[in-house]
Amino acid sequence: MTGSWATPAPTEVKRPGWDEYFMLLAEQAAKRGTCSRLQVGAVVVQNNRVVGTGYNGAPQNIPHCEHYEDAPCEISVHAEVNALLYARFDEGAWGPTKMYCTHMPCFECSKLILNTPITIVYYREWYGRNAGHDLLSTGGVHIVRVP
Ligand SMILES: [Zn+2]
Numbered sequence: 684m685t686g687s688w689a690t691p692a693p694t695e696v697k698r699p700g701w702d703e704y705f706m707l708l709a710e711q712a713a714k715r716g717t718c719s720r721l722q723v724g725a726v727v728v729q730n731n732r733v734v735g736t737g738y739n740g741a742p743q744n745i746p747h748c749e750h751y752e753d754a755p756c757e758i759s760v761h762a763e764v765n766a767l768l769y770a771r772f773d774e775g776a777w778g779p780t781k782m783y784c785t786h787m788p789c790f791e792c793s794k795l796i797l798n799t800p801i802t803i804v805y806y807r808e809w810y811g812r813n814a815g816h817d818l819l820s821t822g823g824v825h826i827v828r829v830p
Pocket residue numbers: 717718719720748749750756757758759
């Protein structure tokens with residue numbers, strides 16, 4: 684009786700952890716980016732819920748930027764800024780407020796991040812020129828690279 688009636692072992696569900704999950708969402712947001720030079724996405728998270736998302740692109744009613752050489756983008760609003768503009772921060776959040784970025788935020792975005800409740804920034808790709816790593820760190824924001 685035992686063999687065939689034994690409860691089968693549950694099928695294990697493979698699923699991403701929280702950090703991987705939110706980074707995947709940031710990468711999906713990046714796919715909406717309109718800058719032909721680089722697509723960037725950002726997600727703001729409180730209590731393991733998304734409270735804001737953004738991707739980079741020209742401001743509303745302005746034509747998408749086009750690049751014919753590897754010059755810095757002049758017109759795009761960065762993903763982090765868009766995520767912050769549309770974020771609805773919950774004052775009663777029990778955990779740290781986090782931002783997941785496909786790329787290390789630049790210096791300008793980092794200044795803005797420091798003036799929000801965000802205390803942890805996760806990123807995947809290094810943003811070479813003008814990265815805000817040192818500024819964030821000096822301002823007390825914890826930085827974690829998601830491999
Ligand atoms: Zn551009």
